[in-house]
Amino acid sequence: MSPTYALLLETVSQKLISLSAVDILVIVLYFCMVLGIGLYLKRYTKTGEDFFLAGREMTQWVAGLSFVAANLGSLELMGWAAAAYQYGILATHWYWIGAIPAMLFLGIVMMPFYYISKTHSVPGYLKLRFGESSRTLAAVSFGLMTVFMSGINMYSMALVMKVILGWDIHFSIWVSSLTVAAYVFLGGLLSAIFNEVLQFFLIWLGAILVSVIGLIETGGWNGMVHRIAANFPGQDYTHLWSTLGSFRDNPMGIHWTGIVLGLGWVISFGYWTTDFLVVQRVLAARDLRSAKMAPIIGASFKMCVPFIVILPGLLGLAVLPIKLVGESQAGTAVHTYNEVLPLMLARYCGPGLLGLGITALIAGFMSGMAGNVSAFATVWTYDIYRALIRKNATDTHYVNMGRWCTVLGVLVSIGTAYLVMQFLSIMDYVQALFSFFIAPLFGTVVLGMLWKRATSAGGFWGLLCGTFSSIGMWAWVKLDPSALRYIALSPYAKDMAENMYRALWSWIICVVVTVVVSLMTRPRPDSALEGLVYGCTVLPSEEHLPMWKRPIFWAVAVAIVFTIMNLIFW
């Protein structure tokens, strides 16, 4: 990602878009509203439960929308629109098979254990299931990576704003991040969730117009497909699965096994079921049924996101009079893939609507950042500070610690942003670091929940070995790029395939080590696993509910629509 924005900055000397007074007013109103919400909610966040878990009283809709919005960062919007221009509809896999099955699994299988155990966080669950060492490893890694990722996103967003709007990079960093810090400081997770729901609406209402007007211009989906085929003869940009039979047949250089097992199984399940940034939103639900429904509602909206992210990229292939290029080909007179969404916004949106579109990008950035800092504050306060530094303080003390952690998290993120500005390669390293942890963590958590024989030692060593094996494979390819053929099992594999297969291997290693070590060590008695593990926990019955109110009914409905969508775009 780093070279993208660096070159983007270097190559585009003039801003892409000029905002009118109405556009500015739209953006200013948005900032006033999110700060106003933070101020209003301060009086409702007095206890730790209020600040860190929004009082555990969110409805299924609020928790579900917030669950999706926390993941809808601005870079997600712009990055995947760019990927759609570069790789075509294949980018949709990151929204469908790379999200929907995992979200349904979280809602139906895993959520009962997270919720019934009354944990404050995912590392908190690891403490209950595997003990302090696993919790500490998970908490420290998550805390560090969260603020670093937040800083990287902040820098990238500021850079994009500089390129698109000509805004000063320091202005963008400080204004947007201090606004997030203010409203999370004031209202904690409650404020973050309120604003995420608001931001979710703005993202949709600001971005959907590009797709609607674009389809009108091309004469619908078929017209768009014909235009793409005419503009790029011999290349298939509009089929989801039919080109994945061989590494050589698609622009990503990936095989369907990598997409299904690497992305759809390990990376997706790792992110959506164990990344506390998103799971925290569901833990705030007011009862178990809402907690189970929230990811299912989130999945139904996630399935629609390609219509505002991928479709603009495809429309760009069809209607833009210029050909966008990759970062390595960027020059003074050309635009890069990353500019496709702003270019499409500028193409269709006049005054007012343009402001709404830019607000959608800013809202995406802020929802992602608020997700990071609120999750960081919780993990730091409960899983590091309370667990290792000060065990028996008052609830008020922990709330104050959480508030100041929010500020600290934002300041560290800003520091990271400036560090990245000086050393762009840090961006790649930190993102790689994040990926090291997620896949093995999923192995540890899912075994912990579904296999009562898994022991504390097994969980800890599995997590550690999985993480180190991932680091090892990454370093191996870094030192010797030809090693990719062994990890991805093909000489034709490209970079995108490496992440998928590295995640898959590290997950397998984590699971194997956990199983072997568990079988060699003494298991905990069933009574100690109550509320934590399948087979030792009495799950509340839903038989008294009518069929249409049961989470499983809606999960099956979403799964059917998901299958149909994949078949339609096969």
Added chain:
Amino acid sequence: MTNGRGLVSIWFFIGVLLFAYGILILSSGVYQYYNPPIHDVVLGNLHAGVWWGAFLLVLGAFYTYQFFPRRNK
């Protein structure tokens, strides 16, 4: 969102913001309808600002009314 603490619903805040956006974007759209810019956007003849602004206005008004704090007490 409803709860026992008298918290104003999130949908109300969303309604207010969308209502304000509706006014701004609709006004801007109407102005451009009567004063077309020299360099218009592609498909500017659709006047997206007018109908999208009107949609936001109606949606915002509905949410504001439906979730107005006093009405829900």
